[in-house]
Amino acid sequence: MSGELLNLTLRVWRQAGPAASGGFRDYQLRGVSTHMSFLEMLDVLNEQLHQAGEEPVAFDHDCREGLCGSCSLMINGQAHGPERGTTTCQLHMRRFRDGDTIVIEPWRATAFPVLRDLVVDRSAFDRIIQSGGYVSVNTGNAPDGNAIPVPGHLQELAMDAAACIGCGACVAACKNASAMLFVSAKVSQLAILPQGRPERNARVVRMVAQMDQEGFGSCTNTSECEAACPAEISVSNIARLNREYLRASMTAEF
Amino acid sequence: MNALVRILSLPACYLSRLPGCGPLVRACSTSVGQKILMAITGLSLCGFLVAHLAGNLKLFAGEQDFNQYAAMLHSLGPALAAAETGLFVVFVAHLGLALSTTAMSRAARTQAYEVMESKQGVFALPQGGASGWMLVTGAVVLVFLVCHLIDLRLKVNPFVDYRPAVAAGAAGSAGGHVNEFLAVRQVLTSSPSRYIYLLGLVALGIHLAHGVQSALQTLGISHRRWNPLFRLISLLFAWGIAVGFISLIAWAHAVNR
Numbered sequence: 001m002s003g004e005l006l007n008l009t010l011r012v013w014r015q016a017g018p019a020a021s022g023g024f025r026d027y028q029l030r031g032v033s034t035h036m037s038f039l040e041m042l043d044v045l046n047e048q049l050h051q052a053g054e055e056p057v058a059f060d061h062d063c064r065e066g067l068c069g070s071c072s073l074m075i076n077g078q079a080h081g082p083e084r085g086t087t088t089c090q091l092h093m094r095r096f097r098d099g100d101t102i103v104i105e106p107w108r109a110t111a112f113p114v115l116r117d118l119v120v121d122r123s124a125f126d127r128i129i130q131s132g133g134y135v136s137v138n139t140g141n142a143p144d145g146n147a148i149p150v151p152g153h154l155q156e157l158a159m160d161a162a163a164c165i166g167c168g169a170c171v172a173a174c175k176n177a178s179a180m181l182f183v184s185a186k187v188s189q190l191a192i193l194p195q196g197r198p199e200r201n202a203r204v205v206r207m208v209a210q211m212d213q214e215g216f217g218s219c220t221n222t223s224e225c226e227a228a229c230p231a232e233i234s235v236s237n238i239a240r241l242n243r244e245y246l247r248a249s250m251t252a253e254f
Numbered sequence: 255m256n257a258l259v260r261i262l263s264l265p266a267c268y269l270s271r272l273p274g275c276g277p278l279v280r281a282c283s284t285s286v287g288q289k290i291l292m293a294i295t296g297l298s299l300c301g302f303l304v305a306h307l308a309g310n311l312k313l314f315a316g317e318q319d320f321n322q323y324a325a326m327l328h329s330l331g332p333a334l335a336a337a338e339t340g341l342f343v344v345f346v347a348h349l350g351l352a353l354s355t356t357a358m359s360r361a362a363r364t365q366a367y368e369v370m371e372s373k374q375g376v377f378a379l380p381q382g383g384a385s386g387w388m389l390v391t392g393a394v395v396l397v398f399l400v401c402h403l404i405d406l407r408l409k410v411n412p413f414v415d416y417r418p419a420v421a422a423g424a425a426g427s428a429g430g431h432v433n434e435f436l437a438v439r440q441v442l443t444s445s446p447s448r449y450i451y452l453l454g455l456v457a458l459g460i461h462l463a464h465g466v467q468s469a470l471q472t473l474g475i476s477h478r479r480w481n482p483l484f485r486l487i488s489l490l491f492a493w494g495i496a497v498g499f500i501s502l503i504a505w506a507h508a509v510n511r
Contacts, residue, residue, distance in 0.1 A: 011368075024368065077369035084373065103369045110362050173373065175386065176359030178285075208286050217359030218285040221468040222385040227373040236476050243474030246290060249281035 006032040006093060009101040010045060012057055015114050018121075022114065024103075034094040038081060039064060039071060041093055058117040064089040066230065069165030072172070073118055074105040079169035079228040087167065087230040107172040111179070111214040122168050124214040125182060131210035132203035133186040135195050148194050161188035163231040173228030176217030181225035183211050184241035185233045191244055201248035208245060259357050262350030285358060288351050293469035295348040300466065300491070302341055307498045310438075313505060317435040324434035349396070356389055384464035391461040398454025405441045414444040442506035451503055459496030466491055 008029045015022030029048070032041050039061050046056035062070035071088040075081035081091040096102065104118065112120040137143075150158075162185070170181035187204050190196030196203070219238060226235045270279035281287050309327075312320045327334060384391075405411045409432065419436035441447050467488035470476070475484070 013368075074367060074369075077367060077371035078373050082373075105367055105369070108363055108365050108367055110364055175370075177362035178359065205281075208284050212285050212358075215362055216285075217362030218289060218355040219472075220355075220359075220385050220388065221464075221471045222383075224372060224374060227375075235471070236478065236481075239471050239474045239476030242286060242290065242472055245284075245286045246474060249277075249287065 003034045003094075004098065005030075006034065006096060006098045006100070008032055008041075008096065008099075011101060011103045012045075012118070013105045013114075014057070014117055015106075016116065018113055018115055022117075032093055034092065034096075036093045037064070037089055038073070038075070038091040038093065039089050058115075058119045060119050061089060066090040067165060069167035072107050072120065072122075072167060072169070074103075074107065074172055076103050079107075079173040080167075080230050084227070085230055085232045087165075090230075107168050109168075109171050109177040109216070111177070111216050112168060112171065120168075122166070124216070125166050125168065125179070127214065128179070128183060128207055128210045129186060132199070132206035133190070135190060135199060137195075150193060154192050158189050158192040161185045161192070161233065161237055164189075164229075164233050165231055167230060169228045169230060170225035170233075171216065173224045174217065174219075175222060175224065176220055178219045178225075179211050179214070179216040180219040180238050180241065181229060181233055181235065183207050184235075184237035187244055188237045188240045191240065200244060201251075204241065204244040204248050208241075255353060255357055255360075259350070259354045262346070262353065285355065288355050289472045292348060292351045292355065293472040295344045295351070296465050296469050298344050299341075299348060300462070300495075303495050307495060310502055311498070313435070313438065313502055317433075320435045320438075321433060325431070328431065345399075349392070352389065352392060384460050385468065387460060388464060391457040394457035395454055395461060398450055398457070401447065401450050401454075405447055406437060409437060411441070411444070411447065413446050414441050416440060438502075439506050439510065442503050443510045448503055448507070452500065455496045455499050455503075458499075459493050462492030462495060463489055 010027045010029060011024050012027060013022055014025045027045060027049075029041070029045055032044065036044070039059070042057060042059055049056050060070045060072055062068040064071075066087040066089060069087075071080075073080065073088045075088065075091070080086060080088045082095055083091050106112075106114050106118045107120045107122075109120075111124040112122055115121050164182060164185035166182065168182070171177050171179050174181075187207060190203065191200045221235070221238070223235050226233065266279050266283065270276050282291050309323055312323045330337075401411075405414060409416055416432070416437060419433045419440055422433035422436050423431050442451070467485050470484055470488065
């Protein structure tokens with residue numbers, strides 16, 4: 001397994017800190033194996049920069065298995081790169097050709113300020129979850145798993161929504177920098193299940209309020225988020241969020 | 255734009271002071287609430303378009319039928335004025351909400367991407383298809399509407415010769431009213447107007463092509479099984495309305511030869 005070796009030009013966003021003004025820097029990278037993941041390619045770049053005495057490029061990553069939602073990166077104008085249903089860490093260099101120029105940018109949203117180079121602060125998502133993306137339960141022994149029966153198709157539906165890894169690609173790819181797909185997944189995964197029902201009204205109202213407060217844009221139903229989502233969350237969750245919101249504002253007691 | 259948004263939000267500010275209206279205004283002022291209101295106002299305006307097109311298709315039935323319809327509308331008096339006022343309020347609300355949500359979205363990304371590419375497949379249109387053109391097509395429809403009101407509500411367009419319609423109205427049995435049939439024909443065949451109308455109606459078709467299906471999604475009307483059908487009906491509705499009105503321009507052009 002030798003594979004092809006690529007010579008690439010990387011146009012990378014460099015920014016020293018949150019307040020610093022950033023800009024693009026071009027780097028040449030030679031002999032990149034097509035078997036490398038995109039992040040491994042960046043590791044090689046950083047090694048090269050380190051040996052040259054330059055500051056390495058800062059980027060977010062953790063599990064490198066497509067599960068944690070840490071990695072981000074706008075790659076040639078697409079969140080997580082050209083592959084559908086894939087995070088940056090699972091994107092491989094075989095998707096690129098020898099001689100390609102790859103433009104790498106951080107997520108761009110007012111609610112996701114750049115901390116350094118390609119790293120953005122996504123704690124706005126955490127605050128949205130804190131505002132209502134949970135169920136209140138008593139601590140103690142774990143409840144009997146089968147005590148509350150849930151029909152199979154609803155389990156599937158809730159699980160599909162729960163597949164969201166909170167990476168922020170929906171916000172990054174949306175022309176309005178709207179967080180509707182993220183919030184709708186987090187509302188849906190609980191609203192569908194009996195355990196989430198008692199708090200459903202308060203949850204959707206609080207989460208929408210927090211989403212607005214964080215400075216995300218509004219949803220124009222362009223569905224770009226769905227195409228960009230590495231967990232392939234459906235925009236039907238956005239319709240469910242809208243239903244939940246309508247219901248809560250018209251009928252709720254909370 | 256922000257100043258405009260502030261002015262347009264004044265009615266909501268005053269409304270929230272009325273007893274019992276505070277919670278409603280608060281619920282409607284979030285991004286989701288504003289979009290729901292946009293969907294409701296947009297679909298209401300679609301209802302008006304259906305009625306307006308149905309009435310105007312009477313042009314095909316001939317002069318007498320159309321003028322009878324016009325006389326019937328005029329005879330409604332205060333009811334017609336109330337309907338017009340309602341329509342105006344809904345229209346301004348739709349416009350104000352559009353500016354408000356757009357301002358929200360502009361503020362949500364102040365630094366643009368160097369490169370931005372859609373992931374929606376090879377059929378993706380520039381700017382994400384019709385959804386990326388809502389503000390532009392909406393603005394074109396607004397200009398068209400203003401011209402339309404000048405042409406046929408106020409009848410003061412200097413490029414249109416209203417004399418045949420006024421003369422026929424004075425001579426006819428309509429009690430001194432302008433002959434609406436001839437007025438419409440004069441407007442639809444006069445030069446800047448018909449091009450503005452054509453452009454306005456194409457913009458309206460594009461606007462509705464995204465607007466109707468987007469409104470359904472915003473109101474939570476979505477189902478895996480029915481969505482393709484909803485989309486088809488939305489598209490047929492949008493272009494049915496646009497082509498229906500354009501057929502009137504074609505008709506006026508044909509009968510005037």
